[in-house]
Amino acid sequence: METILVLLHIDESGNLPRIAFEALGAACELRHGGNANFAIGIIGGDIESAAGKIGGCGATSFFGVSHPALEVSRYGTDLAALGALVEKVAPTLIVAPSTSRFARVLPGLAVRIGGQIDTHITSIDPGAEGDAVFAERWYYRQRMKAKFTRDARPWILVVDGGAFEPWKGETGSVALQMVSPWAEGGPGDNVTRTQVSGIETGESGTQTIRPDADLLFVAGAGWAKKQADGQTHVPKAEKLILGFLEGAKASLGSSKSLVDQSSEGQAVLTCLSHLNQVGQTGTTPRHQKGLATCCHGEEPHVVGWRFVQERRAVNLDANCGWARGKADVVYVADAFEVVEKLNDLLGV
Amino acid sequence: MTPFHIVVCGSLVPDPLQTLEPTLGPEGPGLKNEMMLPSVLDPWAGHALYEAASLATKHPESRVWLVSLGPKARLQQLMMSIAQKAKFELVAIDSSASGFIDAQSVARTLATAIDEIDGLDKNRLLLFGGCASASRDAGVTVQMVGELLGLTDQFLAVDELEARDDGSLRVLERIEGGKYLASTVRGAPAVVAWATGKLPEPPNNPQVGMQNMRTILPALQKAKAAIPNRNSIHYQEVAIPQQKRETRVVKDMSVDEIAREIADWIRG
Numbered sequence: 001m002e003t004i005l006v007l008l009h010i011d012e013s014g015n016l017p018r019i020a021f022e023a024l025g026a027a028c029e030l031r032h033g034g035n036a037n038f039a040i041g042i043i044g045g046d047i048e049s050a051a052g053k054i055g056g057c058g059a060t061s062f063f064g065v066s067h068p069a070l071e072v073s074r075y076g077t078d079l080a081a082l083g084a085l086v087e088k089v090a091p092t093l094i095v096a097p098s099t100s101r102f103a104r105v106l107p108g109l110a111v112r113i114g115g116q117i118d119t120h121i122t123s124i125d126p127g128a129e130g131d132a133v134f135a136e137r138w139y140y141r142q143r144m145k146a147k148f149t150r151d152a153r154p155w156i157l158v159v160d161g162g163a164f165e166p167w168k169g170e171t172g173s174v175a176l177q178m179v180s181p182w183a184e185g186g187p188g189d190n191v192t193r194t195q196v197s198g199i200e201t202g203e204s205g206t207q208t209i210r211p212d213a214d215l216l217f218v219a220g221a222g223w224a225k226k227q228a229d230g231q232t233h234v235p236k237a238e239k240l241i242l243g244f245l246e247g248a249k250a251s252l253g254s255s256k257s258l259v260d261q262s263s264e265g266q267a268v269l270t271c272l273s274h275l276n277q278v279g280q281t282g283t284t285p286r287h288q289k290g291l292a293t294c295c296h297g298e299e300p301h302v303v304g305w306r307f308v309q310e311r312r313a314v315n316l317d318a319n320c321g322w323a324r325g326k327a328d329v330v331y332v333a334d335a336f337e338v339v340e341k342l343n344d345l346l347g348v
Numbered sequence: 349m350t351p352f353h354i355v356v357c358g359s360l361v362p363d364p365l366q367t368l369e370p371t372l373g374p375e376g377p378g379l380k381n382e383m384m385l386p387s388v389l390d391p392w393a394g395h396a397l398y399e400a401a402s403l404a405t406k407h408p409e410s411r412v413w414l415v416s417l418g419p420k421a422r423l424q425q426l427m428m429s430i431a432q433k434a435k436f437e438l439v440a441i442d443s444s445a446s447g448f449i450d451a452q453s454v455a456r457t458l459a460t461a462i463d464e465i466d467g468l469d470k471n472r473l474l475l476f477g478g479c480a481s482a483s484r485d486a487g488v489t490v491q492m493v494g495e496l497l498g499l500t501d502q503f504l505a506v507d508e509l510e511a512r513d514d515g516s517l518r519v520l521e522r523i524e525g526g527k528y529l530a531s532t533v534r535g536a537p538a539v540v541a542w543a544t545g546k547l548p549e550p551p552n553n554p555q556v557g558m559q560n561m562r563t564i565l566p567a568l569q570k571a572k573a574a575i576p577n578r579n580s581i582h583y584q585e586v587a588i589p590q591q592k593r594e595t596r597v598v599k600d601m602s603v604d605e606i607a608r609e610i611a612d613w614i615r616g
Contacts, residue, residue: 017524073529075491075539100523104504107451107488108495116427116452116580119486134584139447140362141482144370146377146448146586159519182535194501194533200520203526209526215614238477261546274507275526280364280482281391281544311593312610327594332599332604333395339608346614 003037004030005091006059007082008105009070009101012199016053018212019159021166023097024057026121026159030093031058032129037304041085043078046073048176056170063088064176069187075108076191082109084181091152093133095148104154117153122163123147141280142303161211162176162307189333208245208252209214209269215250215306216287218243218278220322221257222294222315226268227336232320238269240339247346251287253278253304255295278304293335295322314338325342350478350515351409352536353469354400354469355568356436357477357490358393359445359494360426361384369452370586376578377586384517387422387445389430393447396542398550400435400476403511412436413468415461417454418445427564432557433550438564439465440571447483448586453577454484462497463573470497473537479505479522496537502596503531509540509582 006027008020024040026288031038040059042051065081082105086094096102098119098216110117123136125147132149141148182188201207223237245252254276258269278285280303290308295315305311305326313323313330323330331338362385363366369380379385389397397414404410413436416423420442427438441461443449462468462475476495479492489503494502505522512518517534520528522543598606 073523074531076500079500097453100505100521103487104491104502104521107491108502110452110488111455111492111495117486117488118581119488138370139483139485139586140379141364141485144586144588146370147584149582149584150580151582152580169577175517191500194531196532197505197532199523199527200530207526211525218432257486258359275522277544289614291614310613312613314606314610318599324595326362327595328593329596329598331601332597333601333603333606333611336604338606338610341603342611345611 001036001300002093003039003089003091004093004095005039005086005089006084007094007096007102008040008042008052009099010042010047014044014046014049016050017097017099017168019097019161020098021168022161022164023095023159024042024054024149024167026157026164028057029124029164030095030133039089039091041082041089042180043070043081043085044331051172051174051176055172056172057167058343062174062176066181067186069192072196073104074192074194074196075105075193077187078105079112080109080181080187082192083112084179086113086154088179092155094154094156095101096156096158096160100293101144102158103336107249110156113154115156116150117156117158119158121159124157142306158191164336165246174201188300209275210249210251211285213249215248216253216285216290216305217244217248217250218253218255218270218290218292218295218305219258220255220293220295222296222335224258229246233336234269237336238271240336240343241269242271243343243348244339244346246341251285252276253285255279255304256281288291292322292327293339296304296320349513350535351408351472352403352474352511354404354410354412354476355465355468356393356397356414356609357411357458357475357493358397358414359416360422361445361482363388363392365432370588372572372583372586377583378446381448383419383422387426389426390478390481390483392480393454394430394549395545395547396476396478397430397434398522398547399509399542399545401436401550402547404431404435405507405512406444408507413439413459413465415439415441417441417443417574419443421569423571424568425474431560431564432552432554440567441574442571443574444576445483447481447485449484449576449578449582450580451484451486451489452492455496456491457576458489459493459496459575460575462493462547468541470537473499475499475537475539477541479541479543486538490541496567498543499537499539501533501537504541505543506540507543507545508539
């Protein structure tokens with residue numbers, strides 16, 4: 001029988017991030033109707049309240065590492081805390097959410113505990129009880145998908161956001177068993193050489209990335225190209241895009257070619273940075289809907305909206321690689337005109 | 349200013365414009381015609397290399413090594429395209445660059461090779477690499493190498509590193525929601541897995557290329573062969589998902605009608 005440990009952390013507001021509930025949902029799929037040993041491990045500053053939020057998840061035990069040093073995300077202290085939880089539970093399977101904090105530290109944890117790790121898990125097949133557990137993830141930047149298993153234990157499965165049904169259930173008080181990775185006096189100098197000074201907004205200065213938005217608006221290089229009058233209209237493009245984002249409460253993605261223009265000395269949209277880049281060398285966000293405008297190109301860029309469910313595009317080229325065979329609808333039209341009208345309709 | 353010893357882990361990946369087709373053979377999955385596919389330096393590893401070279405020029409007497417694991421012949425081809433971009437010393441490891449090789453096996457091979465670098469001062473070590481690769485795309489290898497080398501200050505998805513006069517390093521890491529986590533580490537050693545960084549791809553510099561080739565060719569000649577561990581992971585299936593959609597092409601609607609239809613769709 002497998003022993004499952006779900007590793008979680010609280011965020012800067014003291015709550016469990018949304019993806020933590022998805023990781024918990026993934027772990028519940030592994031439980032074979034509740035037969036597996038099932039423990040929760042949480043790290044952070046004050047974790048009691050967060051533990052209560054998942055009190056009804058059916059875990060047989062709740063462990064925690066709570067310390068002021070864990071109020072911030074730092075490799076050294078996070079690794080020590082997670083290592084202590086693993087030592088306490090001795091799990092065979094570890095499930096964790098793919099947050100930036102865990103993405104940094106969990107590979108090191110795998111080395112330290114002599115385990116295996118797979119990241120970006122999008123599906124788990126628990127099989128019948130006693131059978132091998134299979135997992136799925138994408139390779140070559142979302143261009144092919146593989147189903148695989150491992151014999152070795154412990155096996156860390158880091159699940160991607162948007163791929164699993166989040167756990168929903170009763171809250172309730174839990175008997176949280178505290179674990180201490182450090183002797184009295186707290187973490188030593190060897191794990192606190194790094195001091196976290198805080199969170200900063202991206203270089204564009206405007207908050208345009210909204211992972212929880214229903215809609216992803218993808219701006220392509222055409223926004224900064226010469227228009228029908230032979231001139232570029234970058235300030236107007238920026239105003240239209242920012243207006244649309246506000247009106248539709250959308251998140252902004254961009255093709256690599258548009259982002260790269262800043263380093264090539266061309267007129268650029270100041271609301272964009274590399275953080276907005278989607279595609280093979282950017283992110284592959286998971287939104288319900290995606291609207292691509294002025295995009296061009298083929299596979300490397302289109303992987304950026306591989307996980308977007310409903311897709312539409314506005315493009316002057318009906319055969320654009322972003323759209324044909326990949327979008328549900330392509331509108332052959334001038335995106336400047338369409339977005340201007342859209343903003344009127346959205347009350348911008 | 350303190351000179352750094354910067355080790356960049358980076359290898360080749362298929363040119364992103366190539367169509368990739370998986371195959372499942374007796375040794376596990378691979379790509380159809382893998383050895384014939386045009387390849388490029390992995391984009392994130394490229395950013396790491398350019399940032400390393402830039403940092404080294406600002407800190408005299410710093411050294412940059414590129415530790416690259418891949419089939420020797422293909423590494424040689426890769427060097428032809430990147431040798432003129434940045435000054436580095438090559439450490440070549442002759443092995444498979446397949447994305448289906450387990451990251452832990454790769455990390456152990458890389459850590460061993462780094463341990464054996466002649467003249468490397470680990471107190472000055474900055475271990476650079478990409479935050480993920482365009483092949484395996486696991487985002488774990490650099491952290492594992494760092495852990496194997498005993499480096500407990502690690503940073504992932506870094507876009508900016510500022511080396512200060514007091515020896516400390518200020519780092520900006522990408523986190524959720526398009527934000528950055530700002531941290532300062534007292535100094536080397538540290539692990540820095542780069543996102544895109546801030547630098548454009550440098551132009552070709554033939555003089556740098558000539559200097560690099562003096563060390564690249566001997567490094568390729570003495571590249572050690574490493575046999576990857578293919579037994580730790582068992583693939584059942586590898587496939588390209590069929591995602592072709594029936595696209596409705598709308599050519600004769602007015603702008604007003606298009607905007608209205610999109611607005612209705614957004615409101616859902």
